[in-house]
């Protein structure tokens with residue numbers, strides 16, 4: 225399946241494929257665009273996937289990965305999303321002799337694709353870039369739309385650029401090794417995008433994947449069933465389509481449109497930091513945040529009861545915690561501090577995304593601390 229977008233004047237072509245083998249033909253199809261020396265960036269958990277893609281000849285001939293020009297294997301996880309590792313990418317590219325026509329190829333989750341894209345954006349004032357996301361979150365969210373970056377001074381994505389990838393390939397097969405915790409993060413983002421859609425069809429479609437997701441032999445229950453695998457592929461494609469169209473309208477996040485993608489994240493990030501980073505999976509926090517966005521929307525009259533119940537019911541059926549107060553939240557004060565330090569604050573006001581009858585809307589809130597307190601404590605606001 226193939227989708228195309230234009231992000232701030234840059235064309236971004238996205239292929240959603242079943243097999244790792246499909247990548248070879250796509251990368252080698254346009255020798256002109258991706259014909260330069262290639263630097264492969266992955267982490268210790270995705271090196272095996274990168275090796276399999278390399279063995280298929282996707283990076284130039286039937287060679288081992290180490291002979292592709294440059295190879296940079298980084299440690300895994302958010303703690304590796306730092307300047308030291310960006311510098312390592314840049315140094316490997318230089319040592320491999322990449323020029324501005326060199327191609328940086330990121331194979332991994334959002335951490336790898338964000339850092340690889342950042343490195344490409346600053347290497348000799350901008351090298352070529354291709355991304356191969358290998359997590360569900362990377363496919364439905366991180367790799368699409370052009371935001372790059374790494375963490376600095378303890379602040380997530382403090383440094384970054386907008387540098388859309390002209391080529392993104394999503395191989396469904398790579399998800400077979402993804403740990404369940406990472407699937408939970410990806411599904412929460414998928415549900416988030418489904419809530420943003422103008423009709424309930426997408427939400428219902430994601431809902432139909434919940435039995436396979438809850439099955440003890442997941443992910444085999446989904447990936448080895450041809451019908452469910454196709455459904456998952458269609459949901460990823462719809463999510464990419466929705467995010468892509470939103471970003472096309474607001475590529476630099478100058479207006480309010482792109483903010484819609486933060487549904488559940490303002491509450492979710494505050495929960496993640498106040499219970500301690502790493503305690504909850506990102507998706508668990510986002511899912512709880514979507515439930516709180518429903519509560520806030522209801523309190524402000526923007527979200528109808530039926531819609532709020534449908535959304536929270538679906539989150540429940542996927543096994544996410546939706547109750548308020550969150551069982552792990554012991555200190556409301558730390559939650560409120562984290563909430564009001566959100567870096568997406570504009571002119572002192574916090575932007576909350578709340579579900580509406582169709583899709584979602586943005587509400588800027590100033591002095592409603594009392595109301596928010598009621599909502600996270602599960603009281604009537």
Ligand SMILES: NC(=O)c1ccc[n+]([C@@H]2O[C@H](COP(=O)([O-])OP(=O)(O)OC[C@H]3O[C@@H](n4cnc5c(N)ncnc54)[C@H](O)[C@@H]3O)[C@@H](O)[C@H]2O)c1
Nearest residue numbers: 269300301333334335358359361362365366371398401402
């Ligand atoms: N640029 C954007 O618009 C955007 C949007 C959302 C999130 N992000 C960023 O994405 C990051 C989160 O991405 P993520 O959830 O993919 O995390 P991640 O990249 O840390 O990957 C999660 C874990 O899964 C492992 N992994 C990846 N693919 C695997 C596979 N196929 N099999 C087995 N293990 C695999 C990784 O090594 C890691 O340990 C955050 O840093 C966030 O800031 C960026």
